[in-house]
Amino acid sequence: MLSILIPIYNYNAYSLVLELHKQCTDCGINFEIISIDDASTQQKSKNKPIQFLTNCFFVELFENIGRSKIRNLLASMSNYEWLLYVDCDTFPKNSDFISNYISQINLSDKKVFFGGIVYTKDKPENDRLLRWIFGQEREAIPLSERKRNPYKTAFVSNILIKKTVFDIFSFDEKITNYGYEDFAFIQTLKLENIDIEHIENPVSHLNLETSSVFLLKTKTALETLLFISKTNSKVEIESKIIKTHKILCALKFNLFIAKLFQKLQVRLEHHLTSEKPSLLVFDCYKIGYFCYLNRK
Template identity: 85%
Template sequence: MLSILIPIYNYNAYPLVLELHKQCTDCGINFEIIGIDDASTQNKLENNAIQFLTNCSFIELSENIGRSKIRNLLASKANYDWLLYLDCDTFPENSDFILNYISRINLSAEKVLFGGIVYTKEKPTNDQLLRWTFGQKREAISVSQRKKNPYSTTFVSNILIKKTVFDAILFDEKITNYGYEDFAFIQNLKLENIDIEHIENPVFHLNLETSSLFLSKTKTALETLLFISKTNSKIEIESKIIKTHKMLCDLKINLWIGKLFQKLQSRLENHLTSEKPTLLAFDCYKIGYFCYLNSK
């Protein structure tokens, strides 16, 4: 019935697997849990214990293959008709998480199900506030709001998809660097007219990077987006960053924005890594950096 697929990188996924194993066992379903570690340097001992749970397997890669390839590899190892993708740094909010998904399987044969993402209400340490603030405002979206824009509010960190549907789409393995591989996958679902059904079945996002690391990963992701926009990759680009950049180009101020970003970059980064980061400044940082990238 169900293959639970978890890409792992530098995070202890064993507590997540243990909880999922318990829920699947309680439901009395045929299941497997597959974790593949993408050449991590941390938590090797903890994750290696996954393979000793019944119906669970753990594979450790010797070389990092990236977020697209590892998800395709996980699907190729799956033995059941339904694939549940979960990021290794998530955890179900409720004890009926698996039951909520399997109860909808027969009703959603040709749809993708997305259960949502939530964050803890407690503020993290000051050096993690940017990631937490972004997650609270931009990712922890209510079901009613998600249903209004089903494709733009879906994240692959908690999706249930039929294996035949996944195999017809796959993740774009030309995207080898961090960022926007999920965006590309969702856009391909849209192009193929595959519906996404939004339900209330969230997981907590637990791993909060420092604000400095989050900014660094954001820059890498924008570089990946530039690659996608230039190569097209058979994807209809609908990113807000792309649309904003095109508007700035039409106004002939994109080069000026790129130069302004270079002057203000340090001040923006100081603000975004402070105790009171704002998403307005973060949005300005992203479009500024994207304009700068395009001007190089």
């Protein structure tokens, strides 16, 4: 019936697994929960009790293999016809999370379902505001809007996929660093005309990294985007960052933007790690850094 797949890195996922285990048991379905720790440097011992829960499996890797490869590895270990990917730093918002997905499987002929993401309404500490604001505005998208843009608004942090689909279209293992592996996978589904059915069945995103860490991860993601844009036309066609960069190149503004970014980088980062970060400034920061990466 259902294989729940959880990639873990530097996070205590035991309470998540315990909740999913309870919900699956209450539904009376055949299930398994497979968790793989991708060579974490923190929280390692806290996840080991997962292996003592019935139908749960915990594997600890001693070398980091990256976000694409670990998701493919999880799928290769699965035994059931439906795969539910859940990020380790999320938690089902409702106690009927699993039963909602089971209902969709029984009622619909779709092969991919996305339940959505929500963030807490409580304002976090000032040094974590950028990630929270970004999540609220760019990831916690209402169902009506998600249905209008099904590929643009889907993420793999809470996605149910029929295994026959994943056997054909897996994650791109050339993407070894952080960022855009989920975007590339979703665009593959789009180009192959595989519908994503959006439903109201969210997980809450729990892990708010500091604004400084989020900026570093954003820069790594943009470096990854540059790498995969050279080999993956699906990403190049759909990425707003790449489209904007091409327009700037056509207007011969790209080198100017790259130089301007170098001059303003410290000031931009100071603003983005402040008490009032702006997503408009964040967008400018991203295109500026991407122009800087492409300056040669």
